[in-house]
Amino acid sequence: xxxxxxxxxxxxxxxxxxxxxxxxxxxxxxxxxxxxxxxxxxxxxxxxxxxxxxxxxxxxxxxxxxxxxxxxxxxxxxxxxxxxxxxxxxxxxxxxxxxxxxxxxxxxxx
Amino acid sequence: xxxxxxxxxxxxxxxxxxxxxxxxxxxxxxxxxxxxxxxxxxxxxxxxxxxxxxxxxxxxxxxxxxxxxxxxxxxxxxxxxxxxxxxxxxxxxxxxxxxxxxxxxxxxxxxxxxxxx
Numbered sequence: 001x002x003x004x005x006x007x008x009x010x011x012x013x014x015x016x017x018x019x020x021x022x023x024x025x026x027x028x029x030x031x032x033x034x035x036x037x038x039x040x041x042x043x044x045x046x047x048x049x050x051x052x053x054x055x056x057x058x059x060x061x062x063x064x065x066x067x068x069x070x071x072x073x074x075x076x077x078x079x080x081x082x083x084x085x086x087x088x089x090x091x092x093x094x095x096x097x098x099x100x101x102x103x104x105x106x107x108x109x110x
Numbered sequence: 111x112x113x114x115x116x117x118x119x120x121x122x123x124x125x126x127x128x129x130x131x132x133x134x135x136x137x138x139x140x141x142x143x144x145x146x147x148x149x150x151x152x153x154x155x156x157x158x159x160x161x162x163x164x165x166x167x168x169x170x171x172x173x174x175x176x177x178x179x180x181x182x183x184x185x186x187x188x189x190x191x192x193x194x195x196x197x198x199x200x201x202x203x204x205x206x207x208x209x210x211x212x213x214x215x216x217x218x219x220x221x222x223x224x225x226x227x
Contacts, residue, residue, distance in 0.1 A: 034216075042220075043219060043221050096158055096166055102151065
């Protein structure tokens with residue numbers, strides 16, 4: 001079982017719709033959860049982090065965490081073509097290591 | 111005023127050669143990392159240094175040797191390059207904060223695309 005799993009996609013949504021990206025993790029001791037966005041040929045950049053159960057909103061982005069289900073998601077409201085990228089879920093336990101998922105490719109159609 | 115910088119950006123070399131990649135961060139962070147991202151875009155941790163001390167050393171061939179001369183620099187030397195070493199190598203840094211949370215966010219450099227012929 002992979003430590004951090006994401007659907008590779010591509011996930012295709014029309015412009016203005018809500019994109020829902022999901023991630024599950026295997027280590028119940030995980031403490032911090034991150035969503036990074038990576039455009040083709042570029043480096044990952046942080047979108048949001050979350051470490052408490054529930055929802056966390058930042059502009060058009062909402063991260064949701066459910067530690068009991070070992071599940072974290074990212075919702076993108078009013079999706080724009082500029083949101084088209086690969087979204088990486090990253091999970092950190094009690095040590096220094098952060099485990100990245102393989103990423104979900106999102107394509108927003110104009 | 112680049113936060114995390116890497117050199118070179120592109121590296122094309124022959125099998126069997128030895129090469130180095132350099133990384134520098136000006137964020138004042140105490141922890142630095144090397145990641146390898148393969149053709150399938152999977153980002154995998156290789157090494158991490160905290161205050162110049164090696165704290166993460168994943169299952170990586172011993173042809174790869176990291177070196178951290180100070181907290182702001184982390185270099186990666188690769189001996190006897192092989193075709194399978196072709197990938198994008200990312201350097202990242204973070205500031206370790208007791209209790210963690212999101213404050214251990216990692217900031218990535220632009221990457222070094224290594225092609226071994």
